[in-house]
Amino acid sequence: MPELTSVEWEAVTLSLKVAFWSVLASLPPGIAVAWLLARRDFPGKMLLNALVHLPLILPPVVTGYILLVLFGTRGPIGAWMRESLGIVVAFRWTGAAIAAAVMGFPLLVRAIRLSIEAVDRRLEASAGTLGAPPLAVFATVTLPLVFPGIIAGTILAFAKGLGEFGATITFVSNIPGETRTLPIAIYTFLQVPGEEQAVLRLTGIAIVISFLALVASELLARRVTRGTGPT
């Protein structure tokens, strides 16, 4: 396989960076929301559930546009972030990460929520009778038992982050080196006659990355569940 050009390489590393940070940042709120949805009844639960799943149902372009309106430099959140935190996300790679996080969030929450619902709550009760306060029960019993679900959700969200196109290009546009992620690069090269080779190379890279992520998650999940299942 011929060498990647620097432009192509830039797209690959940018995509990995965007996907990595989007997943890392959405994990804590993802676990919290999944726990709320699995375990708590509160007014507005339906609304929260719908909100979390909205990016899954809306056309990605619409989600991207909403993000642009909210996080744009003159948007309510974007303006506040610029003025009080000095952070601008519009047309930056951080914006691409936000788009990826929002799009991957329902997948992450869904996987974790299902595995929280599968945890035997009687195990948590028995940890309580052994003297463990609720937070310790969560950290030492719930979280380890939910771990396979967290891995599954993380991989799904990471894959979504790598492949996210519509919301990203709408929100942060197509800026080489800043917001031109792998799928956007492929799309761009497709528009230019004679760049079929670049498209092919990037496609190969995407397949390899996805495959590696899948294998890694499989290995990790197997290590975690070893000895806990019926033998």
Next chain:
Amino acid sequence: MLDVDVDRRLGDFRIQASFAVDEGLTALFGRSGAGKTSIVNMIAGLLKPDRGRIVIADRVLFDSDRRLDLPPHRRRVGYVFQDGRLFPHLTVRRNLAYGRWFAPRRAAYVEFDRIVELLDLGRLLDRRPATLSGGEKQRVAIGRALLPSPRILLMDEPLAALDEGRKQELLPFIERLRDEIRIPIVYVSHSIAEVARLATAVVLVSDGRIEGIGSTADIMSRSDLFPLTGRFEAGALVECTVAGHDAATGLTRLTSPAGELVVPYVRSETGTRLRVRVRARDVMIATERPAGISALNVVPARITGIRTDPPFAEVRLDAGGAVLLSRITSFSVDSLGLVPGREVWAIIKTTAFDHRSLGLAKP
């Protein structure tokens, strides 16, 4: 030691329980669905009473008047569940050690090694719960509940999920626990064999209410209570000592207040104290000493009371200070002229005793 006075409505069912528990093993005894598990769940803090008060040795765990309700993790109440509930992601060693992270060190009264020895867990320490047998799981669950040094231990039918062989395997461990670890144990059971073997005191639960409290021998011999638990299970407990074994016949001789009793071979050394349960329906009555009879146990006794409920009757006997119950027909009571005060012979077949009715007594 433990004082419970609770009220709780569960749908149409109402639990109203008030009782006190001292050292030793107290059985909460009653049919399935009588509310026994709900009562221990209230003691553990897993179920909130509508009203009431729960106190362990001057420490108030729950008091509805004072709006006090300690969460489970601050009660220091050990709980062995029917289904073990071991943590599947931890080894046996880490399951056992789990509660010690949270227990106050000053109050510790059990050592890890002592529990491992007491429950014979040495070979299991590095295994995962999924690879243990039912009996092994329960032993680990008992050890895990004890290691945080609880003030009281609750056991909710710890043998119910096991087959007969595993039950027999686990019973001696619970006996050792009762005799060697000096904390009150509340033991939920609907099995009279377990209660007769293990309990020092019995709280009889029926339909969410406490119908009787007393020493195990007292409650077992109170035939008036037994419609609540299944009448054919009425019987008496006799404290005995192993006098000797006869290898040729495969029999064991026991000395009891009632005289010598011959039972099937018991795997206990001479001098061991045993508690023998004699079911009322296994005791016959003769007005003269019978001759040419296959039953090996014929002991003199005096009738102290008769309760007739035709076609049956429950005759209460005093055999040298031991109470025996005999369940015969009211027809026999009339035709033999049985009346309180009369001297008679009580006849018990050796085959009426089995491994379930022979248990180690508290030394």
